[in-house]
Amino acid sequence: MSRRHPRRRQSPRRPRRLAAPPLRFFMPLSLLACLLALMVLRGLATNEVFHDTQIADSADKTTVPENLLTGGPVIDARGEKNDDPVSYRIPDKTVVLSFDDGPSAEWTPKILEILEARKVRADFFVTGASTARNPDLIRRIVADGHEIGLHSFTHPDLAFQSHARISWEMAQTQLALAGVAGVHSSLFRPPYSSNAAALDDWSYPVIKYLGARGYVTAFIDHDTDDWKRPGVEAIVQEALPTTPGAGELILLHDAGGDRSQTVEALGVLIDKLQADGYRFTTISEALGAGSATTPVHGFRLWAGKGYIWATQLALHTLPVLIGLLAVVGFLNFGRFALMLVLAPIHARRARRQDAWGEPVTEPVTVLVPAYNERECIANTLNSLAASDYPIEVIVIDDGSSDGTADIVEEMDLPFVRLIRKVNGGKSSALNAGIAAASHDIVVMMDGDTVFEPSTVRELVQPFGDPGIGAVSGNAKVGNRDTLIGAWQHIEYVLGHNLDRRMYDMLGIIPTIPGAVGAFRKEALDAVGGMSDDTLAEDTDITMAVLCEGWRIVYAERARAWTEAPASLQQLWSQRYRWSYGSMQAMWKHRRAVFASGPAGRFGRRGLPLVVLFGVIAPLLAPLVDVFLIYGVLFADAGLTLTSFGGFLAIQAVLSWYAFRLDHEKPWHLISLPTQQLVYRQLMYIVLLQSAITALTGGRLRWQKLRRTGEVSVPVEA
Structure with a gap:
């Protein structure tokens, strides 16, 4: 019989004082504002800004003495x-x-x-x-x-x-x-x-x-x-x-x-x-x-000196900005071209039944690290119960304080084992699961994710090829009916899954998503298991496996439905951690550039592409918007808007193609214009803030997102 504790009398709540936003939040916006200001100064100095070519005709002279x-x-x-x-x-x-x-x-x-x-x-x-x-x-x-x-x-x-x-x-x-x-x-x-x-x-x-x-x-x-x-x-x-x-x-x-x-x-x-x-x-x-x-003398003199110094800086900065803008264009259009060429090849390979050799039928272990997932864990396990492939499931409760482990025990599913441990982070939980796994293939998923019945089967088929050490699944946004969810849905289909098709054909997939991925235990043992050196343990382990010479492929039909952040604040926190963690992983594996063997192949071919497409291009991409604002306000607005419209049209065509490859209904693309004008800028600022944090030596901690447990496998899936 449980003891009942007397209720404490609650004191009236005091209104919470809003904390001042951190300095790093303003730094990316300040940087972009400074770039725009420099462009305006340069435009003033070259007569592009506020230039007026009207000339008055001769008028009467009634007021002139x-x-x-x-x-x-x-x-x-x-x-x-x-x-x-x-x-x-x-x-x-x-x-x-x-x-x-x-x-x-x-x-x-x-x-x-x-x-x-x-x-x-x-x-x-x-x-x-x-x-x-x-x-x-x-x-x-x-x-x-x-x-x-x-x-x-x-x-x-x-x-x-x-x-x-x-x-x-x-x-x-x-x-x-x-x-x-x-x-x-x-x-x-x-x-x-x-x-x-x-x-x-x-x-x-x-x-x-x-x-x-x-x-x-x-x-x-x-x-x-x-x-x-x-x-x-x-x-x-x-x-x-x-x-x-x-x-x-x-x-x-x-x-x-x-x-x-x-x-x-x-x-x-x-x-x-x-x-x-x-x-x-x-x-x-x-x-x-x-x-x-x-x-x-005095203030007017120093104000003038400051103005001239800033103008000279602007005049010398603009050629650099134009050069960087050209780099952005080259990288983006190069990436688009690679996607359009390689994605169809990947899709044709995926349709072949014998792409990986004999079908894989051996049981596998599914690891579900869980920390305060009471809203989601039942949906996750119920989706696994419907799997059409033989699995054992290990839930690793990483010190949850909300009764997550109790829910798992109450469900009493025969194929589920529960491991309770003190809180040590996701990497620690996964390592505990790997050590307890009974099978040679380990599937990893998040505690807020649900699988389709065929997900595990589709995910493990590439292991029919003995050279494959890990497989990336197809993560889908489950809560896509809101505007923020629709924006993330477009990003997942275009920015993640289409990218993975391209990287797969190049043999350099840099990230297996934590929501749906599979590894050979042999590959995990070779790299020492999951590491907590970075905040992006999924990117870190993927790069480590590549450096060991294993192939990593993308299984598009292995779909997992995950709950994306439902508010801008949660989205910011998640992407901030992702961006920062990815940069940490790239820096951690930088020595691969000079290594020999498989690590050297990834370091000299894969890592530069990942840095160029995943860091350099997004970091420089805000220049497009800075030039757009400058062009609309101060230069040729018609030409500027036409050029930007052409860019959006290319993006729309590529998005439609990505949706078609992923068998997604294209009606969500109606939110693409707002995604390009709002969401894309938000992601730029997140990446800039992450880069500033990394350069200034700042540290981030893991931030748990609030979940609602509303995601389930859609009926049409």
Whole structure:
């Protein structure tokens, strides 16, 4: 008679405080966000991001004061002059050479050499994008005594832009100037502008808006149209003053295309005007004003330096990212090609009745390690009771605290033996079962898995070939009626079982799933049994058996139905352990690469493929999504979406083919788009987190998933 214990009075529950997510959870997301930010910085520096090619047509001039339309090329609308702007002309016998759109790594140095040789100073109206790309040239321009002006950041027509966009364009350009040369400039020239007479109701508000913020606007007296490449003579002729002796502010370009004619014309123009008695200077000096540039200190200086450093990093990182993206494409399409070629060959072999020689009929031992499986263990054993193959079943209760062993005893199945042991982990439980097994072939399954009546028979038939040391079965998701279950169902059919067909034909199956696999005891004894060195004992033992020279094959008709995680949190925990454990197993067997014999064959042929397809490609795959987001938001959205749609179409065709080979109904593929857009990203982050954990020396512990026991063999099976 059992003793009854008095009930304890339960104290009221306090609300549980949510623990802060671990740092490693945020690291993968932070890494991907940083990559996207670097791409955006690079896009800003190359005028891919926020680039606007609209150009305003000429409008009415009702709001433009007459004195500006007939005045000089320099307009001051700062401070008190904002309501009544004034304009200034370049003094007689004075020429200001101004260069727009630069600096250019190709043409600006040649222009600077000509100016230095003739001791001429000029004005350079630079874009922020070009400044960020060519910091050394900006420093040289300042060091040579030339004057810097702003020409916006991305070179849009500011007449079309909001005040917020105009402010951003100027602030970003000032930030770039501060980071490169430690200066800000109060001199500005609007993109697509000409002389002051062209001011209209579109462009005048921009001049007033920026004047109120401290900018002096410099237009031109003469546009050489050098960007049209009319010829050296034509450029020189357009630059000459129309009125002898009059001062001139001349527009040239040192970037934006082929500027060879500009470079050639520049020396000719300077020599000609100097011969006519003209002096060359900057805008500020010509007007007798103070310098347009002022030094920057403190936070603004360091913010600019940080911006330039990040931009330079982005410019040098992108070629690497593109190269890695090419690697991802090569690996994925290479894997697809291998699957499409090898999977049909495997399927034809599987249909042959004599593929493995004489049928295997000897009894086998089925091991069921169980730890707190009270919800599932009865279903598992009942499925084994329906087996059409002679088996003995050993349930190894690994210190369960929920009465799992009691349920096994109460079922009192004659073919089941129960071993109770203190908790030591799954590997320890399996080793206890192997030691107690009565037969030469050992089938291993999980305590939350159910077999079909034919599963064991189909699983052991390949052992008719004496060279085969282990067989992988076909693990199926039993609870596939939820969205998360459907996603995992697609992954199992496509990502696991189709992969196993490919690896089988290559002779390098890296993992026999714990849910359904079989081993020769001889092979297990040769490698010392199951090891607890890793969290992926199934991958570890499979690689060890391969290194001993045994063949491992995949039996597609040996189906087992397992309960997949039902929540994202449980899914995360399971895949985190799988990914981390698989990396541990690969690292453990790394010496096989340099070994001789069977271990060397696996190490040099199988292990690199497993690393490439199982680690490198998935780790780099988030680049596809980073480029997708960048392309949709900042580049050619149509081309980007078309390319991604093509990738999804290939994935859909391959998935349909995998379902057809596995005799699965394809209607679950309706969730494929969401699987690709949500589930796939989740698995990327899991793998990234696992890699970060491995690289930082973190340790994981085995995490038990909650089970419901709802999985049984489907009727159609």
